[in-house]
Amino acid sequence: MFSIGDMSRRSRVKVPTIRYYEQMGLIGAPERSEGNQRRYEQADLERLMFIRHGRDLGLTIDAIRELLDLSGHPDRPCENADRIAAAHLSSVREKIASLRKLEAELERIATHCQGSTVSDCYVIRALARHELCADEHERID
Amino acid sequence: MFSIGDMSRRSRVKVPTIRYYEQMGLIGAPERSEGNQRRYEQADLERLMFIRHGRDLGLTIDAIRELLDLSGHPDRPCENADRIAAAHLSSVREKIASLRKLEAELERIATHCQGSTVSDCYVIRALARHELCADEHERID
DNA sequence: CTTGAACCTCTAGTCGCTAGAGATTGTAGG
DNA sequence: CCTACAATCTCTAGCGACTAGAGGTTCAAG
Structure with a gap:
């Protein structure tokens, strides 16, 4: 389980940006600790790194969203x-x-x-x- | 005397953008007609075209502001x-x-x-x- | 005098964050 | 167990340079 800070360090996406992505629906709302802090899994980290790579390439959030949707459907045409x-x-x-x-x-x-x-x-x-x-x-x- | 629409056509700066520049203090508030519409002079148009050229070159509003200030002081070093x-x-x-x-x-x-x-x-x-x-x-x- | 384009002010939205306030939680050392 | 203090939480507002829209008024041509 990763804290939001762990996620930030591993993905080089800033903490407030991660929360912003959640708000925008790019990443799902993760589980919470007893004290209401976000707790992420490996799959969440991979999704976040996908987003980061897309942003590094200059893709818009909407384009990334579409690519994320696609990547969840491996059988569809690309x-x-x-x-x-x-x-x-x-x-x-x-x-x-x-x-x-x-x-x-x-x-x-x-x-x-x-x-x-x-x-x-x-x-x-x-x-x-x-x-x-x-x-x-x-x-x- | 030019209306804001005349200014827009001559400078290729959109009407709301002209009003925005006025609000930002890039151009002064012009005289008004009896019915409260903006009425500009030639000097205003030239200032606006200066701004437009700067924006075309990708300069920020702040940089343009500085250049406009400078252009009002021909004797200063450049x-x-x-x-x-x-x-x-x-x-x-x-x-x-x-x-x-x-x-x-x-x-x-x-x-x-x-x-x-x-x-x-x-x-x-x-x-x-x-x-x-x-x-x-x-x-x- | 009528019509309709152009104008007015005001507020809110765009994009992708970033900053800050003020409160709470997690964790390491003693 | 207690104490610091770093990290986290939510919420709101700001960035730059506009753009869009509502709802109302004025101008100019016919």
């Missing part, structure tokens, strides 16, 4: 799992592409500035006048 | 502006680096799966058993 992974991969790739544009733009702006006062500052001028931008940048989060 | 841009550039680069690791890992996982059922699914197995990961992935947001 198309959905593949689809989730592939969709996430392409969103990661899109994000990389936008960030690269951003990197180029920021590099241009940041290295272009040789002025010593704000009035000469290329950084400020680039923000104030869009003509100085190399191209339209789209919004990323 | 070190701070350069510092903000450089710091942001390196954070963008870090994010790219993490996303690239993620991309590699996800590609490996997603293309590795040839099983047809969940029990054979490499995606699920990779999440369940960390040994299948190529290396430790750190958490990104």
